[in-house]
Amino acid sequence: MRLILEGPDNAGKTTLARKLTDELGQAIFYFHPGGKPDSLAAELECMSEQFTMIVQHSNILMDRVTCISQRVYNPDPAQAQLRADALSRLQTMAPVVVYCRPSTDRLLRVQDFKWRPGETDEHKQKIISGQHTFVTRYDELMRGVPHVHYDWEDEVSARHIYQNLVYGFMGRTVSVNTLYHLMNLRGM
16 A cells, blocks of 8 residues: 655654554555755656656655645745646555544644654745644645545544554555545545
8 A cells, every 4th residue: 555644843744654664564564755855956856756656665654745734844836846747647546545634723833733753944944834834724725636545643543544544554445445435535
């Protein structure tokens, strides 16, 4: 199964990724693209690398993809079509997309943010001051992207989705089909 986790900072993506990788171990390949590309060439290289990873690995978990996160955190009208085309190409690869989205109140509670090692003060300030904007952009963008909505605050639903992700990575077709069904319910 090819899984992409998306969502604003502090939405639970990395926590979910760690939980899955801890449980599944070598059964999945975990890939996090790192920080934002600093040029168009770097962005294209990032997207190419991500597409290659998806093609090369039948069981891969990606913590964000550039063609989505750049549209949220670094919108650029000059790159809008390129990013939209990349997202369309990505969708032809049929990944399961999970939109990690707890309540807005939780997402805006910046005092609860957990920062990754090495994140700069400049980056932290950008996220803190722009979090409401980023959440709004994610919500708008994800309305057009079929996805599974994952809210870790909703324990019953989160447990159901998590179990289907685990079983999907273990090759259980019914779980993968359940995830695709949930995506189609939220489809365009």
